[in-house]
Amino acid sequence: MSDQPAEKFEFQAEIKQLLDIVIHSLYTEKEIFVRELVSNASDALEKLRHLQLTEKECFDDRLALEINVSTDDTARTITIQDYGIGMTKPELVENLGTIAHSGSKAFLDALKNGGEKNANLIGQFGVGFYSAFMVAESVTVYSHSWKSDETGHTWTSDGSGTYSVEEAEGLRRGTKIVVRLKEDCSEYSQASRVEALLKQYSSFVSFPILLNGTQINTVQALWLRSKDEIKEEEYTEFYKFQAHAYDTPLLRLHFSADAPLQINALLFVPEHNPEKFGMVRSEPAVALYCRKVLIDPSPKDLIPEWLRFLKGVVDSEDLPLHISRETMQDKALLDKLNKVLTKRFLRMLEEESSKRPDSYAKFYKEFGIFLKEGAATDYSYREPLMKLLRFESSFTEKGQTTTLADYVSRMATEQKEIYFLLGPNRETIESGPYLEGMKSRNLEVLFCFEPVDEYVMNNVREFDGKKLAAADRADVELSELDSQTTEGELSKETAEALAAWLKSTLGDKVSEVKVSKRLVDSPVVALNDDPMMTAHMRRMMKAMNPDSATPPIKVRMEINPRHAVLSHLEATRQSQPERASLIAEQLLDTALISAGLLEDPTPMVQRLYKLLAQA
Numbered sequence: 001m002s003d004q005p006a007e008k009f010e011f012q013a014e015i016k017q018l019l020d021i022v023i024h025s026l027y028t029e030k031e032i033f034v035r036e037l038v039s040n041a042s043d044a045l046e047k048l049r050h051l052q053l054t055e056k057e058c059f060d061d062r063l064a065l066e067i068n069v070s071t072d073d074t075a076r077t078i079t080i081q082d083y084g085i086g087m088t089k090p091e092l093v094e095n096l097g098t099i100a101h102s103g104s105k106a107f108l109d110a111l112k113n114g115g116e117k118n119a120n121l122i123g124q125f126g127v128g129f130y131s132a133f134m135v136a137e138s139v140t141v142y143s144h145s146w147k148s149d150e151t152g153h154t155w156t157s158d159g160s161g162t163y164s165v166e167e168a169e170g171l172r173r174g175t176k177i178v179v180r181l182k183e184d185c186s187e188y189s190q191a192s193r194v195e196a197l198l199k200q201y202s203s204f205v206s207f208p209i210l211l212n213g214t215q216i217n218t219v220q221a222l223w224l225r226s227k228d229e230i231k232e233e234e235y236t237e238f239y240k241f242q243a244h245a246y247d248t249p250l251l252r253l254h255f256s257a258d259a260p261l262q263i264n265a266l267l268f269v270p271e272h273n274p275e276k277f278g279m280v281r282s283e284p285a286v287a288l289y290c291r292k293v294l295i296d297p298s299p300k301d302l303i304p305e306w307l308r309f310l311k312g313v314v315d316s317e318d319l320p321l322h323i324s325r326e327t328m329q330d331k332a333l334l335d336k337l338n339k340v341l342t343k344r345f346l347r348m349l350e351e352e353s354s355k356r357p358d359s360y361a362k363f364y365k366e367f368g369i370f371l372k373e374g375a376a377t378d379y380s381y382r383e384p385l386m387k388l389l390r391f392e393s394s395f396t397e398k399g400q401t402t403t404l405a406d407y408v409s410r411m412a413t414e415q416k417e418i419y420f421l422l423g424p425n426r427e428t429i430e431s432g433p434y435l436e437g438m439k440s441r442n443l444e445v446l447f448c449f450e451p452v453d454e455y456v457m458n459n460v461r462e463f464d465g466k467k468l469a470a471a472d473r474a475d476v477e478l479s480e481l482d483s484q485t486t487e488g489e490l491s492k493e494t495a496e497a498l499a500a501w502l503k504s505t506l507g508d509k510v511s512e513v514k515v516s517k518r519l520v521d522s523p524v525v526a527l528n529d530d531p532m533m534t535a536h537m538r539r540m541m542k543a544m545n546p547d548s549a550t551p552p553i554k555v556r557m558e559i560n561p562r563h564a565v566l567s568h569l570e571a572t573r574q575s576q577p578e579r580a581s582l583i584a585e586q587l588l589d590t591a592l593i594s595a596g597l598l599e600d601p602t603p604m605v606q607r608l609y610k611l612l613a614q615a
């Protein structure tokens with residue numbers, strides 16, 4: 001040891017909070033700490049292997065790239081040691097004392113979002129290095145950086161708020177972590193127990209792992225093996241190891257190709273959409289390998305943005321080992337890989353949807369939103385993505401969905417457009433005034449329940465040469481109904497006159513008043529005349545900028561000459577013109593409510609009282 005005294009440090013506040021939870025949690029699968037420490041050792045070796053491609057000088061060169069695990073049940077310790085890149089003093093402080101690690105960060109975010117005191121959260125996120133404190137009385141890290149001009153250090157902590165760092169002499173390159181186990185965790189100092197744990201995932205580590213001097217894994221890359229000889233559990237274990245995940249994947253794609261590039265790929269769809277609760281946006285997580293050597297754990301351009309939920313590995317022999325996104329040639333290679341992966345993945349989804357619709361539905365529930373994002377933003381995959389979308393419609397049962405292709409196959413020859421309506425749920429759309437005109441003409445309408453749907457429909461615009469049209473838009477043309485005159489129906493002339501009177505009474509509040517072809521059961525309807533300012537758009541603008549005035553509403557009003565309310569209005573117009581004006585305004589406001597366009601209900605409430613008082 002040197003004569004420098006040990007220096008004491010406080011953990012960053014977030015880490016203290018994390019450690020407190022980790023240490024006091026009753027999380028049952030404490031064993032995951034072995035996996036976390038081995039995976040850190042493997043990362044460190046991987047980084048060193050990469051550095052050696054470019055760096056000439058490296059401390060303690062020629063050491064074997066392997067991981068040594070040793071157990072001592074008399075001293076009650078387990079030690080994990082690697083000859084990887086190691087850490088300098090500032091790196092020890094930064095990496096083990098502050099929140100640098102994405103898993104820990106996601107864990108803390110989840111806690112803030114109401115998961116407090118839930119020990120099982122640890123199981124869902126993993127807390128990397130800190131998981132050692134679930135089983136440790138104290139943890140000592142010996143580390144020497146790969147940089148020749150550095151000295152070695154020890155880092156020690158019992159996890160209770162502080163740690164100390166001290167210079168150390170005679171260390172080999174890399175990191176050795178000694179975990180002194182708590183009394184009730186002594187099982188992890190027993191060779192047989194640790195061997196069983198290591199065997200579960202050690203075959204996914206691309207470096208030899210030795211337990212007390214004996215190698216226990218044969219290094220083999222799962223993705224290079226043939227599909228028929230891989231067991232389901234092996235895939236799942238690999239996923240968990242590679243993606244640092246704790247769930248069971250929903251879908252998997254394992255394939256190899258030779259043209260236009262040599263590729264072996266193993267991709268997974270996780271069980272849940274991690275962005276579902278508005279948590280952090282997923283970072284790309286499909287790792288790039290060349291002949292089993294990791295090139296980049298999270299390359300940016302390997303898969304499209306809208307596939308960012310995918311996990312797994314892609315291995316291509318055609319890549320240069322230090323690929324750079326900046327050079328044109330490497331960029332072209334990445335683009336080619338990207339194309340192959342995306343096409344294969346979309347084809348797999350297509351197959352899943354036709355052969356295993358239930359499984360596809362489960363996938364779609366979690367990840368459909370990413371397909372929509374892709375359809376709206378990525379022109380090159382719009383067609384295949386649109387085919388994968390699912391909607392409820394006026395022709396399906398509640399909860400059942402249809403594809404756009406099936407919709408088109410049901411269209412009558414005269415029908416030119418694909419109709420859709422936006423709304424929070426089926427009931428709201430069905431009880432609104434927009435569906436009835438479609439229904440009475442036997443026109444199918446797709447129901448869009450998600451807020452992004454409007455954005456998607458506006459961007460996508462058409463499918464299979466047919467325009468996508470919002471059924472509440474004023475410019476949707478509808479055919480004449482074979483009208484049977486109902487009793488009390490206003491004559492054509494009277495209805496036209498009433499419409500003209502309504503326009504002059506309502507003035508600027510409406511762009512036009514027309515006798516409707518679409519109304520069957522409702523007396524009036526307000527149709528949006530401005531496709532860029534839908535109800536949803538207005539709400540968004542209001543939310544983003546509450547103080548600004550939204551542009552005045554411009555709607556076209558349509559009246560139903562068959563409805564009793566209108567014949568009553570016609571009669572009132574002759575006998576009590578003032579009361580008729582009140583009713584006219586009231587009708588407009590009710591139509592605006594149905595359209596989701598009424599901004600200030602106060603005048604309408606006052607008016608209603610007045611009308612009721614007169615009745």
Ligand code: ADP
Nearest residue numbers: 040041044084086095101102127128129130175
């Ligand atoms: P993660 O591995 O996800 O980054 P961890 O909490 O497991 O998070 O580790 C935190 C950081 O500590 C790592 O990112 C790495 O920089 C450093 N580290 C941990 N173990 C080692 C090791 N054996 N060798 C070198 N650096 C390590």
Ligand code: MG
Nearest residue numbers: 039040128129
């Ligand atoms: Mg880690």
